Amino acid sequence: MSTDPDLAALARATEPGAALLDAVWRGVDARRAARPVGGPLFGVLARVTAGVALVVGLAVGAPGAGGAAALVHAEHWTELAPFPGVTVRGFGDGAFEQQPGGPRVLAWRWGRVELEVTPGNPSPTEVRTPDGVVTVVGTTFSVERSVLGTEVRVGHGRVRVRCEGEAARTLGDGEAAWCLPTTPAQLLARADRLVADGEPADVVRATIERGLARAAGQPEVGAELLFRRIEQDAAAGRSTRVDAASYLASGATARRQAVLTALARETYAEGGCAAGRASLEALHAETRSPEVAVLLATCVAQATPGRARGLLEEALGGELAPGWRERAEAWLRSL
Secondary structure (H helix, E strand, O other): OOOOHHHHHHHHOOOOHHHHHHHHHHHHHHHHHHOOOOOOOOOOOEEOOOOOOEEEOOOOOOOOOOOOEEEEEEEEEEEEEEEOOEEEEEEEEEEEEEOOOOOEEEEEEEEEEEEEEOOOOOOOEEEEEOOEEEEEEEEEEEEEEEOOEEEEEEEEEEEEEEEOOOOOEEEOOOOEEEEOOOOHHHHHHHHHHHHHOOOOHHHHHHHHHHHHHOOOOOHHHHHHHHHHHHHHHHHHOOOOHHHHHHHHHHOOOOOHHHHHHHHHHHHHHHHHHHHHHHHHHHHHHHHOOHHHHHHHHHHHOOOOHHHHHHHHHHHHOOOOOOOHHHHHHHHHHHO
């Protein structure tokens, strides 16, 4: 018997609502994270009346005629028969639902699921993820939702795929399609995964641009996406000045030192002290880096040798990278 207070509230509720269902999922996610790998499934967590939720681990009954929902939490490959003529195999989190007169719906949050739908079913079957909708009448296909988005693959038959914000398209035998994430936070996560997977820079850049185009009103996520673009441009040898200035002006702090470093490196490399001094001053004030102090000392030595001496002494009192100590000592002797 579960002692989860959210599940207990769910069992008592007659109209659970999105907030209560979200609370149940948060509890499931927390228990998944806390349980050792390879532990048992949760099994049946709650069973309530039609129109409310059924949370399961290994099996689920068909949703009731009154529009019941069945919440699925399966951490190992599982086979279900949620509707007549529909076989579902997979693992992850989702919910089956059918309202009177409406399509049979599998709302999939995470994981991989394969469906086999017998042709001739009177009601269409849909798989919905936050990234798109797949509609089928009779076929075998799979849907996998991950940080990269939603991937649809057709074994045989035909399905219609409508990604969020895009026109519908039809896939046939052996064809596949991706629905990209739609929120800036999801697109940021996709970009990071693409980088980790070693995907081409243009693919990563397209995801970052897509996220930035949707980031209005979300300054924290927008700043992170902007920083990812700065990283991409710096690695490719492109100028980061405009984006760096935008980031610094935004008031974001999480990546401020890294942005200042990229800006100082670029401006100093392009024009030496004349172009890079302002950026070096800002970076030194922010980080008190010994190496930055040495560079800044070389820029101010002619005009203010006393300050240059102080910067070099400061640098020599810190942990300098190999080669920098000798450089700082030589400059200090020359003043």
